[in-house]
Amino acid sequence: GQQLNQSPQSMFIQEGEDVSMNCTSSSIFNTWLWYKQDPGEGPVLLIALYKAGELTSNGRLTAQFGTTRKDSFLNISASIPSDVGIYFCAGQLYKAAGNKLTFGGGTRVLVKP
Amino acid sequence: NAGVTQTPKFRVLKTGQSMTLLCAQDMNHEYMYWYRQDPGMGLRLIHYSVGEGTTAKGEVPDGYNVSRLKKQNFLLGLESAAPSQTSVYFCASSSRGEKLFFGSGTQLSVL
Numbered sequence: 627g628q629q630l631n632q633s634p635q636s637m638f639i640q641e642g643e644d645v646s647m648n649c650t651s652s653s654i655f656n657t658w659l660w661y662k663q664d665p666g667e668g669p670v671l672l673i674a675l676y677k678a679g680e681l682t683s684n685g686r687l688t689a690q691f692g693t694t695r696k697d698s699f700l701n702i703s704a705s706i707p708s709d710v711g712i713y714f715c716a717g718q719l720y721k722a723a724g725n726k727l728t729f730g731g732g733t734r735v736l737v738k739p
Numbered sequence: 740n741a742g743v744t745q746t747p748k749f750r751v752l753k754t755g756q757s758m759t760l761l762c763a764q765d766m767n768h769e770y771m772y773w774y775r776q777d778p779g780m781g782l783r784l785i786h787y788s789v790g791e792g793t794t795a796k797g798e799v800p801d802g803y804n805v806s807r808l809k810k811q812n813f814l815l816g817l818e819s820a821a822p823s824q825t826s827v828y829f830c831a832s833s834s835r836g837e838k839l840f841f842g843s844g845t846q847l848s849v850l
Contacts, residue, residue, distance in 0.1 A: 635779065657837050668743070668829050668841025669782070714781060718837050724789050725770060725835065726797070729781040 630730035655717030745842035762830030
């Protein structure tokens with residue numbers, strides 16, 4: 627079954643705000659990834675992390691590979707309307723069969739009315 | 740510039756009917772995957788393939804079959820559809836495994 631827990635499950639953003647989300651696991655992963663899904667589309671890879679403690683940025687997005695290797699964090703700075711979507715974390719075990727990924731349940735980002 | 744193409748985009752089935760979803764990729768990727776997406780449950784792996792002629796079970800394989808007769812195509816079959824198979828289905832491909840390229844999905848309703 628699903629092994630990755632993402633929180634929050636949903637959040638409202640206001641333009642200009644910084645937002646954070648995280649992903650925790652009961653298992654150690656060797657690679658952590660963050661994907662974003664726009665409405666009506668498939669997920670797209672945002673950031674990949676390969677070492678414990680690693681901090682990687684992609685524009686306004688910054689992600690960290692937790693030191694315990696059981697968690698990861700994603701921050702979005704100065705949010706804009708196009709940040710709306712579902713953000714998925716995913717973990718990959720070393721030499722996983724088929725290089726399979728395990729996905730979290732997603733964090734749905736919505737705009738404050 | 741097609742990437743991963745899924746057909747059809749939408750489908751409605753009656754319980755017990757069968758159907759096949761087609762996934763085609765033009766990136767010469769070895770690995771291909773079928774996922775289903777349900778609210779709050781993320782993406783769950785149904786079946787995957789590590790190369791032409793190979794298939795393997797994922798996390799939720801029951802009720803589905805797959806075939807990879809050609810490297811660029813990965814077919815997902817439902818032999819006898821059930822309401823529990825109502826979902827959005829995504830195909831993905833990869834050359835290494837962590838960077839997945841997804842199709843735009845198939846929304847399936849089973850009545």
